[in-house]
Amino acid sequence: MKNFLKKLVESAGWARIIIGLFLLLLFIIAPFVQVRLDTSIQDVLVRVGMNGVLVLAMVPMIRSGCGLNFGLPVGIIAGLLGALVAVEMNLTGLTAIFTAILISLPIAVLLGFSYAQIINRVKGSEMMIATYIGFSSVALMCIGWMILPFSHPTMVWGFTGQGLRTTISVADAFQDVISNILSFQIGDFFYFPTGMLIFFGLACYFVHLFFKSKTGIAMTAVGKNPSFARSSSVNIDRMRTLSVIFSTALGAIGIIIYQQSFGFIQLYMGPFFMAFPAIAAVLLGGASLKNATITHVIVGTFLFQGVITMAPSVINSMMQSDLSEIIRIILSNGMIIYALTRKEVYKR
Amino acid sequence: MLTKEKVKSFLVNQAVPILFLIIVAVGAPLSGFSLQHLTQEMTYRLARDSFVVLSLLVPIMAGMGLNFGIVLGSMAGQIGLIFITDWGIRGIPGLFIAAVLGTPIAILLGFMCGSILNKARGKEMVTSYILGFFVNGLYQFFGLFMLGPIIPITKPSMLISRGYGVRNTVDLLGVRGAIDKLIDLKIGGVSIPVATFLLIAAFCFFIVWIRKTKLGQDIRAAGQDYELARLSGIAVDRTRIISIIISTVLACYGQIILLQNLGTVNTYSSHEMTGVFAIAALLVGGATVAKASLMNVFVGVLLFHMMFVISPMAGKRLIGSAQLGEYFRVFVSYGVICIALIFHAMKERARAQKHREELMIGESSLNHGGEAR
Numbered sequence: 001m002k003n004f005l006k007k008l009v010e011s012a013g014w015a016r017i018i019i020g021l022f023l024l025l026l027f028i029i030a031p032f033v034q035v036r037l038d039t040s041i042q043d044v045l046v047r048v049g050m051n052g053v054l055v056l057a058m059v060p061m062i063r064s065g066c067g068l069n070f071g072l073p074v075g076i077i078a079g080l081l082g083a084l085v086a087v088e089m090n091l092t093g094l095t096a097i098f099t100a101i102l103i104s105l106p107i108a109v110l111l112g113f114s115y116a117q118i119i120n121r122v123k124g125s126e127m128m129i130a131t132y133i134g135f136s137s138v139a140l141m142c143i144g145w146m147i148l149p150f151s152h153p154t155m156v157w158g159f160t161g162q163g164l165r166t167t168i169s170v171a172d173a174f175q176d177v178i179s180n181i182l183s184f185q186i187g188d189f190f191y192f193p194t195g196m197l198i199f200f201g202l203a204c205y206f207v208h209l210f211f212k213s214k215t216g217i218a219m220t221a222v223g224k225n226p227s228f229a230r231s232s233s234v235n236i237d238r239m240r241t242l243s244v245i246f247s248t249a250l251g252a253i254g255i256i257i258y259q260q261s262f263g264f265i266q267l268y269m270g271p272f273f274m275a276f277p278a279i280a281a282v283l284l285g286g287a288s289l290k291n292a293t294i295t296h297v298i299v300g301t302f303l304f305q306g307v308i309t310m311a312p313s314v315i316n317s318m319m320q321s322d323l324s325e326i327i328r329i330i331l332s333n334g335m336i337i338y339a340l341t342r343k344e345v346y347k348r
Numbered sequence: 349m350l351t352k353e354k355v356k357s358f359l360v361n362q363a364v365p366i367l368f369l370i371i372v373a374v375g376a377p378l379s380g381f382s383l384q385h386l387t388q389e390m391t392y393r394l395a396r397d398s399f400v401v402l403s404l405l406v407p408i409m410a411g412m413g414l415n416f417g418i419v420l421g422s423m424a425g426q427i428g429l430i431f432i433t434d435w436g437i438r439g440i441p442g443l444f445i446a447a448v449l450g451t452p453i454a455i456l457l458g459f460m461c462g463s464i465l466n467k468a469r470g471k472e473m474v475t476s477y478i479l480g481f482f483v484n485g486l487y488q489f490f491g492l493f494m495l496g497p498i499i500p501i502t503k504p505s506m507l508i509s510r511g512y513g514v515r516n517t518v519d520l521l522g523v524r525g526a527i528d529k530l531i532d533l534k535i536g537g538v539s540i541p542v543a544t545f546l547l548i549a550a551f552c553f554f555i556v557w558i559r560k561t562k563l564g565q566d567i568r569a570a571g572q573d574y575e576l577a578r579l580s581g582i583a584v585d586r587t588r589i590i591s592i593i594i595s596t597v598l599a600c601y602g603q604i605i606l607l608q609n610l611g612t613v614n615t616y617s618s619h620e621m622t623g624v625f626a627i628a629a630l631l632v633g634g635a636t637v638a639k640a641s642l643m644n645v646f647v648g649v650l651l652f653h654m655m656f657v658i659s660p661m662a663g664k665r666l667i668g669s670a671q672l673g674e675y676f677r678v679f680v681s682y683g684v685i686c687i688a689l690i691f692h693a694m695k696e697r698a699r700a701q702k703h704r705e706e707l708m709i710g711e712s713s714l715n716h717g718g719e720a721r
Contacts (some may be wrong), residue, residue, distance in 0.1 A: 340474065
């Protein structure tokens, strides 16, 4: 028994066990402080589906040794453009979603390629620079959102008829169209977003398959041991470029899935900090700066979204105060610091 | 002598300040501000912001890059200011007590920051950056939940209407301009806050002086080569922590100087802005992640804030939208940090590459020597 526990702690890591127990505790307390358990579970599941693909977007870059993808906003911008075009074309339902994805992908490839050109030239300080690439592109797009020639009345400011609004509702276009596939309702308070979770599952499976392929294995090799990869005649820069494009494209798809569940397209400074919760989630799942797997993504997204959904509602009903934002800030940044200061154990 | 190479290397090294000089030169006439207005504005901003920017210098000397952790010091300063406003202590004594209150908090936070950065060697910048966000979370918790119920605040006007937690903005009427107006010199219609500049000058002397002390030597040695410094018996980790503590404490004082000029604290955002602007200003002044001088500080503050003042008006005149100018300056603040970091990383890589090649050449010539014999 003692040995088993020791192994469990070793394989799962203290951070995950503590957060996991904390989440369990929250679920146990919830009914006693008049928080409905079924609604809570529903909220957690919806948010896992919403954020899952964005967290998945961390995997390719970590695997190829480019570190945490602080430049996620680059991919998000591609996704936003796709969604905006779909709304502008007056599309609805699944057509709108898939058009949005189809339009955003080439943009993501293009942006990802340029992003990768920079990342490949700054090996060793990718993360700091990625953060600022993300920030500057969000700020640049603020100008973009003001001058791009969109004209759909739900999207532009009513007063001047020019410049996109800060938040744009997608209720008429594609809200919940993926979530609602095969979804079901139990009682008045529990809704299961089957479609969105299946989509997340498929995306995970696809990434998993990719890393089983020849290219995927080469990409992992570049991250794990660059000199070995080079001597096996793998083109390191090419693999890194590919991984950045892959991450960026996943970011674009991820934000579209996020929007269809959230119901709004958030422009301007909206995407500014979006990389941080995604990074925190994958780290919480057990990923390090050099390694991330699909399990890390799924476990991490569940734990992270679980805690930031449950903790505020439980604490609020206990103390009547809103701590959600603060818990999110402390938990996500604390997790990132933990990962940055952890000694990497090299297994060769 | 001015050779072609020298001119070229000057242009390459000073690319960022030169670019900004061009932006400012084009934008200033477009903005339509009078020369006197701009001079006055720049004088105030130079007095207001230089101190915070100067606090970035010591960690750069220690080879720890840009200390994004100065926001920790800023938060400490703000806590001090919140308390003296509540207690109603006015003028210079108020600011002094704010500094006294802020110092231990800044030392504690600086110590924490330094210790964490020692664990993340080689990733100091990104770690200090995230640490800023992390401590911001703790600070928000302190401001919104501790102040009021646990640590008493006597003035109800400072609290959020629900009865606890400090409001989003705190007016510093009692200490507004206390240092600036202490010695107010007017030259040609431009008023100069002499006392503030004296403090800044004292700080500059401190920087020059500390470089000559034993500690300063250790800091520079640690900055040049971590391993070498360690082997020659310097307690490198301790030195690095001290340099971060110095930087954090000075940033705390810098924030107090900055806010007495502005006259209000945005309780939950002033410090974030201070961090971004200070680092952008230093880089605009031509500093790099590894090398920064006093000159860089002042040139940077001038150019960056000039851009800051003129861009909304220039945007309005040029495109008819002040908001666009606003976004432009946000973009430039982040963009300039981004570009400077990219340049630095590329230079570092080129240097490492060259170093590696030299080693290889050295080895091969050695081998040849062996064969000949």
